[in-house]
Amino acid sequence: MADRELTMAAAISEAIAQEMENDEKVFVMGEDVAKYGGIFGATGGLLDKFGAERVMDTPISETAFIGAATGAAAEGMRPIVELMFVDFFGVCMDQIYNHMAKNTYMSGGNVNLPVVLTTAIGGGYNDAAQHSQCLYSIFAHIPGLKIVVPSNAYDAKGLMIQAIRDDNPVMYFFHKGIMGLPWMAYFTGSTNHVPEESYTIPFGQAKIVQEGTDVTLVTLSQMVHKSTAAAEKLAQDGISVEIIDLRTLVPLDKDTVLNSVRKTGRLCIADEDYLSFGLSGEIAALVAENFDSVKLNSPVKRLAVPDVPIPYSRPLEQTVIPQVEHIESIVRQMMN
Amino acid sequence: MEPTKEHLLWMYEQMLVIRNFEETMVNVYLEGKLPPDIQDGLAFDIGSGLVPGEMHLAAGQEPVAVGSCVHLTDNDTITGTHRPHHFAIAKGISLNPLAAEMFGKVTGLGRGKGGHMHLFSLDKKFGCSGIVGAGMPQACGAALAAKKQGKDWVAVTFFGEGAANQGSFHESLNLAAIWNLPVIFICEDNKYAISVTRDESTAIANNADRAVGYGIPGVRVENNDAVEVYDVVGEAVARARRGAGPSLIEVNTDRYLGHFQGDAEAYRPENEVNSLRENDPIDRLQQQLKDGGMSDEEDNQIKERTKAAVQEAYTFARESAYPDASEASLHVFV
Numbered sequence: 001m002a003d004r005e006l007t008m009a010a011a012i013s014e015a016i017a018q019e020m021e022n023d024e025k026v027f028v029m030g031e032d033v034a035k036y037g038g039i040f041g042a043t044g045g046l047l048d049k050f051g052a053e054r055v056m057d058t059p060i061s062e063t064a065f066i067g068a069a070t071g072a073a074a075e076g077m078r079p080i081v082e083l084m085f086v087d088f089f090g091v092c093m094d095q096i097y098n099h100m101a102k103n104t105y106m107s108g109g110n111v112n113l114p115v116v117l118t119t120a121i122g123g124g125y126n127d128a129a130q131h132s133q134c135l136y137s138i139f140a141h142i143p144g145l146k147i148v149v150p151s152n153a154y155d156a157k158g159l160m161i162q163a164i165r166d167d168n169p170v171m172y173f174f175h176k177g178i179m180g181l182p183w184m185a186y187f188t189g190s191t192n193h194v195p196e197e198s199y200t201i202p203f204g205q206a207k208i209v210q211e212g213t214d215v216t217l218v219t220l221s222q223m224v225h226k227s228t229a230a231a232e233k234l235a236q237d238g239i240s241v242e243i244i245d246l247r248t249l250v251p252l253d254k255d256t257v258l259n260s261v262r263k264t265g266r267l268c269i270a271d272e273d274y275l276s277f278g279l280s281g282e283i284a285a286l287v288a289e290n291f292d293s294v295k296l297n298s299p300v301k302r303l304a305v306p307d308v309p310i311p312y313s314r315p316l317e318q319t320v321i322p323q324v325e326h327i328e329s330i331v332r333q334m335m336n
Numbered sequence: 337m338e339p340t341k342e343h344l345l346w347m348y349e350q351m352l353v354i355r356n357f358e359e360t361m362v363n364v365y366l367e368g369k370l371p372p373d374i375q376d377g378l379a380f381d382i383g384s385g386l387v388p389g390e391m392h393l394a395a396g397q398e399p400v401a402v403g404s405c406v407h408l409t410d411n412d413t414i415t416g417t418h419r420p421h422h423f424a425i426a427k428g429i430s431l432n433p434l435a436a437e438m439f440g441k442v443t444g445l446g447r448g449k450g451g452h453m454h455l456f457s458l459d460k461k462f463g464c465s466g467i468v469g470a471g472m473p474q475a476c477g478a479a480l481a482a483k484k485q486g487k488d489w490v491a492v493t494f495f496g497e498g499a500a501n502q503g504s505f506h507e508s509l510n511l512a513a514i515w516n517l518p519v520i521f522i523c524e525d526n527k528y529a530i531s532v533t534r535d536e537s538t539a540i541a542n543n544a545d546r547a548v549g550y551g552i553p554g555v556r557v558e559n560n561d562a563v564e565v566y567d568v569v570g571e572a573v574a575r576a577r578r579g580a581g582p583s584l585i586e587v588n589t590d591r592y593l594g595h596f597q598g599d600a601e602a603y604r605p606e607n608e609v610n611s612l613r614e615n616d617p618i619d620r621l622q623q624q625l626k627d628g629g630m631s632d633e634e635d636n637q638i639k640e641r642t643k644a645a646v647q648e649a650y651t652f653a654r655e656s657a658y659p660d661a662s663e664a665s666l667h668v669f670v
Contacts, residue, residue: 027484053484058511059507059514061511063503063504063507063508064473064504064507064508064510064511065511067473067476068474070473070477071473071475071476071477071479071480071481072478072484074463074477075482077480079477095470095474098466098467098470102454103456103463104668105667106456107446107449107450107454107463107667108444108445108446108450110445110458144668250669251669
């Protein structure tokens with residue numbers, strides 16, 4: 001079926017299932033991952049295929065079960081463990097950043113920790129300040145964690161299989177608003193063609209979603225689809241936008257970003273995480289560090305959540321989370 | 337469970353190694369940290385000397401380590417604490433790389449990148465952490481891995497009585513209980529969480545009683561005694577191996593030295609340590625062995641052997657090279 005389309009949720013669970021078939025050391029645990037299939041569908045159908053020994057519902061004890069994933073990985077297992085919302089990392093961060101991220105290094109490379117930690121990110125559906133954040137930059141800041149943030153089903157499957165086969169801890173962030181859930185509006189570009197066979201997408205390779213000549217728009221996750229919609233409108237006025245989907249933050253594909261900005265001479269970053277001290281600043285710094293080979297025709301622009309908690313009220317939420325019209329507007333400013 | 341003579345001798349010798357290792361470190365640690373070798377105006381400089389950084393020593397707590405590890409094999413996993421040397425030695429980690437890690441040398445367990453609180457051995461299935469209470473979830477994971485692979489291996493997680501008030505303790509006990517994991521939770525009650533006493537921090541007198549809340553056995557070992565620990569831990573390990581699930585054990589033990597070296601210990605009653613040392617667990621086991629027929633000559637041989645092994649380890653650590661600067665970017669992707 002050359003035209004088979006899957007939601008991102010289905011693509012992720014298919015990737016996990018294929019790896020579980022290949023390798024009996026792969027197993028899944030987390031809150032509501034078994035009978036429910038994951039609150040956002042990332043583990044849908046796995047319990048029926050593999051049984052409760054390999055798809056394990058846990059108590060609401062993130063420190064215990066995420067720490068257990070590290071402990072099981074140290075013994076040669078390949079756990080996939082879900083933190084239901086990234087916003088909940090506050091109850092278990094020690095196990096993530098002080099142990100999962102560091103034990104390989106502190107052991108002088110003796111201990112491998114092939115853990116995939118999946119987690120849901122993003123707002124836009126009025127879940128307010130404790131259930132709408134992205135926060136991937138916090139984890140990208142910590143040495144020892146690979147950071148994967150897919151934007152569509154095809155990439156989600158290939159990146160998940162890559163993640164499961166990696167011998168390092170990988171954090172895999174799926175945006176709720178592109179999972180293709182039957183109960184949440186989503187961007188159609190995220191549900192796309194997914195081959196049935198197993199395949200991988202290497203980490204550290206950004207994708208040029210569309211080529212352009214006037215402005216480089218660096219983005220990721222759901223914001224890719226907002227960027228595409230904005231670029232269509234801008235094209236009607238003759239503004240050519242090159243959209244780069246980073247796909248992974250760690251490792252970061254610096255070359256693709258720099259080569260694009262060398263070509264366009266303009267850089268805009270569209271991010272759903274917080275503005276300050278995060279992804280958008282990192283990309284801007286990358287370009288600034290390469291001014292010997294990059295010439296800008298206009299100042300760098302950054303679109304992100306403007307350093308406020310995500311408000312509940314619909315009009316407020318839609319104001320602070322960058323939308324299609326915000327992207328369109330800022331790119332027009334850059335061309336003036 | 338009664339120890340064989342062979343087990344008694346093993347525990348005695350291991351306790352001597354540990355005590356010797358720790359007491360040697362007391363002096364080595366001070367090298368280069370006192371005037372006139374340090375900056376004017378300081379009485380002590382933690383970052384100077386051969387072994388810089390914090391140093392938490394376990395002299396006095398040997399019975400917990402030897403009475404537990406005597407029941408374990410290389411297939412069993414241990415997670416230790418920020419005060420981990422006694423566990424590491426009793427689990428069979430070689431003294432040379434152990435000492436070298438503390439000196440930050442490339443011959444150390446972690447090529448000098450972990451230091452004394454972060455010791456890892458794949459061969460001996462040993463790990464520890466500088467974070468209070470952090471080892472318990474990981475021990476659950478090791479036990480889960482054993483169970484998934486159909487092995488009768490167990491995981492033992494050691495922690496202090498201060499860690500029994502961490503969330504990880506309660507989450508891990510519950511997880512181990514509902515999944516019937518082969519984990520033995522062993523609490524070292526040395527009565528002090530740095531300076532805060534057990535009475536000030538804990539609402540009940542006996543942490544083993546907390547096992548009731550998770551539907552698993554809980555036993556307190558009232559004396560800092562290797563044979564008593566042997567008995568109780570032996571039962572718990574056997575129980576875990578036969579698939580009967582986790583146990584919680586608390587051992588009343590004694591910390592002879594400060595929380596870390598350089599601790600003025602103003603919070604401790606005067607002469608507390610002196611009176612503890614009068615009832616030393618190594619002396620007691622020595623007497624028991626002598627009563628059972630160990631000759632003075634045999635005893636002296638053991639003492640000489642352990643002393644030589646520790647001396648060799650410290651010499652090895654001193655003479656080893658530091659890692660090349662390029663090692664800083666190895667063992668993590670960048």
